[in-house]
Amino acid sequence: MKLFGKLYSIRGGIHPDDRKSLAATQPIEDLPLPDLLHIPLQQHIGAAANPVVQRRQQVHKGEIIAMAQGAVSAPIHAPTSGRIAGLGLYPANHPSGLNVRTITLQPDGEDRWHPDIRGVDDPFALAPEDIARRVAEAGVVGMGGATFPSAVKLNLRNRYSLHTLVINGSECEPYLTCDDRLMREHPEQVLDGVRIMAHALGVRQIIIGIESNKPEAIAALKDAAKPFAGVEVVKLPARYPMGSEKHLVQTLTGRETPARGLTADIGVVVHNPATAFAVHEALRHGRPLISRVVTVTGQAVAQPKNLRVPIGTRVQALVDHCGGFTEAPAKLISGGPMMGQPLTELRVPIMKGTNGVLALTAAETNKRAPAPCIRCASCVGACPCGLVPLTMAAHIRAGDLDGAVGQGLMDCIGCGSCAYVCPAHIPLVQFFNHAKGELAARGRAQQKQTETKRLAEARSARIEAQKQAKRAAMAKRKAEQAAQKAKEKAAAAEAKQAEPAEPAEPAAAAAVAEAS
Numbered sequence: 001m002k003l004f005g006k007l008y009s010i011r012g013g014i015h016p017d018d019r020k021s022l023a024a025t026q027p028i029e030d031l032p033l034p035d036l037l038h039i040p041l042q043q044h045i046g047a048a049a050n051p052v053v054q055r056r057q058q059v060h061k062g063e064i065i066a067m068a069q070g071a072v073s074a075p076i077h078a079p080t081s082g083r084i085a086g087l088g089l090y091p092a093n094h095p096s097g098l099n100v101r102t103i104t105l106q107p108d109g110e111d112r113w114h115p116d117i118r119g120v121d122d123p124f125a126l127a128p129e130d131i132a133r134r135v136a137e138a139g140v141v142g143m144g145g146a147t148f149p150s151a152v153k154l155n156l157r158n159r160y161s162l163h164t165l166v167i168n169g170s171e172c173e174p175y176l177t178c179d180d181r182l183m184r185e186h187p188e189q190v191l192d193g194v195r196i197m198a199h200a201l202g203v204r205q206i207i208i209g210i211e212s213n214k215p216e217a218i219a220a221l222k223d224a225a226k227p228f229a230g231v232e233v234v235k236l237p238a239r240y241p242m243g244s245e246k247h248l249v250q251t252l253t254g255r256e257t258p259a260r261g262l263t264a265d266i267g268v269v270v271h272n273p274a275t276a277f278a279v280h281e282a283l284r285h286g287r288p289l290i291s292r293v294v295t296v297t298g299q300a301v302a303q304p305k306n307l308r309v310p311i312g313t314r315v316q317a318l319v320d321h322c323g324g325f326t327e328a329p330a331k332l333i334s335g336g337p338m339m340g341q342p343l344t345e346l347r348v349p350i351m352k353g354t355n356g357v358l359a360l361t362a363a364e365t366n367k368r369a370p371a372p373c374i375r376c377a378s379c380v381g382a383c384p385c386g387l388v389p390l391t392m393a394a395h396i397r398a399g400d401l402d403g404a405v406g407q408g409l410m411d412c413i414g415c416g417s418c419a420y421v422c423p424a425h426i427p428l429v430q431f432f433n434h435a436k437g438e439l440a441a442r443g444r445a446q447q448k449q450t451e452t453k454r455l456a457e458a459r460s461a462r463i464e465a466q467k468q469a470k471r472a473a474m475a476k477r478k479a480e481q482a483a484q485k486a487k488e489k490a491a492a493a494e495a496k497q498a499e500p501a502e503p504a505e506p507a508a509a510a511a512v513a514e515a516s
Contacts, residue, residue, distance in 0.1 A: 007234070007236070007237070007251055007252065008250060008251055008252070008253070008254040009251075010247050010250050010251055010384060011383075011384060011385075011386055012381065012382050012383045012384035012385070012386070012417060013239045013240055013241065013242070013247075013382065013384050013417060014239075014240050014382050014417045014420055014421060015238070015239060015240070016174050016240055016338075016420060017174065018174045018175075018213060018238065019174045019175050019297075019364075020174065020175060020176070020177050020180070020213065022175065022297045022298070022299070022301075022304040023175070023177045023295050023296070023297040023304040023305060023306055024177045024180060024181075026177075026181070026304060026305045026306050027181065027185065027306070028181050028182070028185055028293055028306045028307070028308050029305055029306070029307050029308065029321075030307075030308045031307045031308065031309045031310070031313065031317065031318065031321055032321075033080055033107045033109065033111070033310065034107070034310075034313050034314065034317045035106070035107070036085065036104055036105070036106055036107075036314075037079055037080070037082075037104070037105040037106075037107065037310060037311070037312030037313060037349070038090045038102050038103075038104050038312050038314065038349040039065070039066075039076060039079070039102060039103045039104070039105060039311060039312035039349065040090070040092060040093070040100050040101070040102050040312075040349060040351060041066050041076065041100070041101045041102065041103065042092075042100055042101070043074070043076065043141070043147060043311070043351045043352045043353065044073065044074045044141045044147045044148070044149055044352065044353075045072065045141075045146065045147055045148050045149070046069075046070060046071075046072035046073040046074070046149060047068075047069040047070045047072065047073045048069065048073075048101065049066035049067060049068055049069060049073060049074065049075055049076045050066055050067050050069050051065065051066045051087055051101075051103055052064060052065065052066060052067050053065045053066075053084050053087070053103065054084065054087075055084055055085070055086060055087060056083060056084060057083070057084045058081075058082070058083055058084075058108075059078040059081065059082065059083075059084060059105070060078065060081050060112050060113060060114035060115070061078055061079070061080045061081045061111055061112055061113045061114060061117075061290070062077050062078065062113055062114045062117045062286075062287060062288050062290060063077060063078045063114045064076070064077055064078075064288075065077060065078050065084070065103055065105075066103065068136070068139075068149075071152065072148075072149055072152055073149065074136070074139045074140070074141050074149045074352075075136075075137065075139045075288075076103075076139055076311075077138075077139055077288040077289070077290050078105060078290070079105070079290040079291060079310035079311050079312055080105070080107045080108075080111050080290075080310060081107070081108055081110050081111060081112040081113075082105050082106050082107040082108040083105070083106045083108065084103065084104070084105060084106075085104040085105065085106040086103075086104040087101075087102075087103055087104075088101075088102065088104070089101065089102065090102035090104070090349070091344070091345060091347065091348050092348065093315075093334055093341075093343070093348040093349055093350070093351050093354060094341065094348075095341045095342050095344065096344075097344035097345065097348070102349075105312065117285075117286045117287060118285075118286045119282075119283060119284045119285040119286040119287075120134075120283060120284070120286075123196045123199070123283040123284065124195075124196070124199050126283075128154070128157060128199065128200045128201070128202060129155075131154065131196060131197075131199065131200040131283065132151045132154040132155050132200055133151070134282055134283055135150050135151045135154060135200075135279055135282055135283075136149065136150075136151035137282075137288070138278070138281075138282035138286075138287070138288040138289055139288050139289045139352075140275060140278045140279060140282055140288075140289050141275075141289070141352050141353065142271070142272055142275055142353075143272050143274035143275045143278065143289075143292060143352065143353065143355065144168060144179075144243070144272035144274070144275070144355070145335060145339070145353050145355060146353070147351075147352055147353035150271070150275055150278075150279065153269055153271070154197060154200045154201060156201070156262075156264045156269055157200070157201050157202045159264075160262075160264040160265070160267065161267055162201050162202065162203050162264065162267050162268070162269060163203055163204070163205060163267040163268070164203055164205045164206070164207060164253070164267060164268045164269075165194065165197060165198045165201055165203050165205070165206045165207070165268075165269055165270075165271065166206075166207050166208075166209060166245075166248060166249060166252060166263075166268055166269070166270045166271075167194055167206070167207070167208040167209065167270075167271055167272070167273055167276060168209060168243060168245060168248055168270050168271070168272055168273075169183055169208055169209055169210040169211075169214070169217065169221070169272075169273050170209055170210065170211045170236055170242040170243040170248060171211065171214070171243065172211060172238070172239070172240045172241055172242045172243040173240070173243065173335070173336025173337065173338055173339065173340075173356070174240075174336060174337055174338065175295065175297050175298065175336060175337060175356060175358055176295050176297075176335075176336050176355055176356045177295050177297075177306060178274070178292075178293040178294060178295045178306055178355050178356065179217075179272070179273050179274055179293075179355070180214045180216075180217050181293065181306045182273055182274055182277060182293055183210070183214070183217035183220060183221055183273050184216045184217050184220050186277060187217075187220040187221050187223065187224040188224050189277055189280045189281075190221070190224075190273050190276050190277050190280070191208075191221065191224045191225060191228070191231070191276075192280045192284065193275075193276030193277055193278070193279035193280035193281075193283075194206055194208065194231075194271075194276045195228065195231070196279055196280065196283050197271055197276060197279055198230075201269055203269070204230050205230055206230055206231045206232070207232055207234055207252055208221055208225070208231070208232070208233045208234065208273075209234050209236045209242075209248055209251070209252060210233065210234070210235060210236060211235075211236045211237070211238045211239075211242060212235050212236065212237060212238050213238040218233060218235055221233045234252065236248075236251065240338065240415070240417065241338070241384055241413070241415040241417065244384065244413050244415060245263055245270040246263060246413075247384055248270065249263045249266070249268050249270065253266070253268065255268075259411055260410065260411065274292065274293065274355075278292075289311070289352060290310060290311055291308055291309060291310045291311060292308070292309060292311065292350070292352060292354070292355075293306055293307065293308050293309075293355075294306070294307050294308075294309050294318065294350060294354055294355060294356060294357060295355065295356040295357070296318045296319065296321075296322045296356070296357045296359075297356070297357075297358060297359075298329065298358045298359040298360045298361070298364065299326070299359075299360065299361045299363070299364055300325050300326055300327055300328070300329035300330075300359035300360060300361050301319070301322050301323070301325065301326070301359050302322060302323030302324055302325065302326050303322045303323040304322065305321070305322050307321065307322075309350050310350075311349075311350060311351060311352060312349045312350065313349060313350045314346065314347050314348065314349055314350075315334075315343065315346045315347070315348055315349070315350065315357055316346040316347055318350070318357055319346060319357070319359070325359060327361060329359035329360055329361065330360055330361055330362040330364070330365050330367070331358075331359075331360045331364075331365050331367075332346070332357075332358070332359055332360075333356070333357075333358040333360065334348075334354055334356070334357060334358075335354070335355060335356050335358075336355075336356055336358070337358060337360070338415060338416040338417075338420070339414060339415060339416060340356065340358065343357070368425045369425070370424060370425045370426045370427060371424040371425065371426075372424060373390055373393070373394075373424055373426060374423070374424060375390060376423060377390065378418075378421045378422060378423060379417075379418035379419075379421060379422055379428060381421075382417040382418055382420070382421045383417060383418055384413070384415065384417060385408070385411050385412060385413060387407065387408045387411060387412060388407060388408075389412075389418040389428045389432075390428075391407050392404045392407045392408070392409055392412070392431075392432065392435075393426065393428050393431045393432075395407060396409075396431045396432070396434070396435045397431075401435055401438060401439055401442075404432075404435055405439070409432060409435060409436065409439075410436070410439075412432050412436075414429055414432060414433055414436075415429075416429040
């Protein structure tokens with residue numbers, strides 16, 4: 001039974017060479033445990049987790065080593081059994097390469113699960129709140145790259161009227177094949193996680209969207225979905241950025257998400273296949289998110305592969321397992337080539353949101369010096385959000401960030417389509433990301449200034465209140481003292497009036513008697 005009709009077209013987009021053939025045929029391999037695991041405490045959107053272990057402490061596989069802080073956060077678990085070797089700073093898997101708070105775990109090689117790790121026989125017998133709670137306790141986050149805590153999205157049923165769960169299996173970034181292999185090799189587990197999430201959300205309709213360049217994954221999910229009503233696997237056009245959840249929802253439903261709104265505003269929640277697999281693992285087996293599939297590819301990699309990797313493994317270990325480099329890479333990227341982040345060094349760790357490690361040759365990057373804009377408007381035609389990138393870039397060059405915002409800067413999804421098609425090789429998306437960073441910094445500075453002013457005003461008010469309280473207390477004490485003195489004076493006067501007349505002296509009395 002068809003759940004919906006035609007696919008709807010979206011504006012813009014590009015058709016880059018997907019270059020997925022390098023790794024698409026490689027089945028998922030388990031990476032051997034490394035000597036050390038460096039596990040960052042900030043692996044998700046929201047507050048960093050707080051460590052609950054100490055140096056030299058022994059831990060089991062799956063044991064909580066850092067607790068979530070606040071509603072939008074996620075706990076972190078030990079990827080294997082071993083000893084806590086350190087709690088300190090370590091380089092982040094981030095373009096800045098700055099050190100971040102990290103737990104270093106030394107595996108003992110036994111890979112012993114924590115004894116309390118256990119799943120439930122029938123997740124569909126659980127209340128939605130219990131499913132969301134178990135997903136939160138397992139530290140599951142969005143594994144398509146956004147790393148938003150999944151339990152928060154599962155609780156959207158309390159605030160929105162939801163009707164559809166969409167699984168984003170497009171994996172539209174070139175080179176990446178980790179979701180493709182996961183759907184091909186574990187379709188039943190992925191679908192089970194999808195159905196559990198739909199139960200938690202209270203929706204009856206499930207749409208799994210997969211791009212047409214993944215025929216094996218489409219066939220595997222269709223076979224797995226046959227026994228279940230309300231599930232449809234849809235073949236999507238291979239077009240970048242089909243993986244943008246708002247554009248994916250528009251393609252499937254024809255409905256556009258409000259600017260800066262959520263797909264939940266139109267009744268739809270979007271999750272990733274790898275996230276669905278993690279939910280299956282958490283509910284059926286009680287296993288937290290401690291590993292993920294990562295694509296290691298690029299023409300500079302000797303043997304491109306898809307690897308199941310413990311969280312905290314250094315990128316160097318993945319490269320070594322793939323035979324190293326055939327030549328010095330011209331560019332190293334964490335993630336995909338369009339929206340991924342440059343890798344500063346190979347010793348940074350794999351995190352929950354790391355879906356790819358790319359080592360690209362100079363021929364693949366085709367880097368050229370930017371030339372002046374010729375106003376050809378190619379970027380306008382490619383922008384999937386209907387923006388005018390050349391105008392936004394002009395405002396940013398002139399330092400007019402407010403003008404860029406007026407042109408729709410904050411609606412830019414950073415997909416890089418404009419930069420890809422620019423014949424002048426202008427790094428447009430870098431302009432926009434820089435401007436967003438500047439605006440964020442400006443906002444933080446303004447917030448700091450406002451908070452500082454508020455605290456200063458509160459301090460002044462507090463000091464003034466203390467002064468007034470002191471003056472009032474002093475006036476009260478003076479009044480009490482004056483009243484006490486008046487009371488004492490009045491009492492003395494009363495006592496004097498109440499005293500009897502003193503008798504006359506004997507000599508005076510005799511004289512009075514003689515005279516009389």
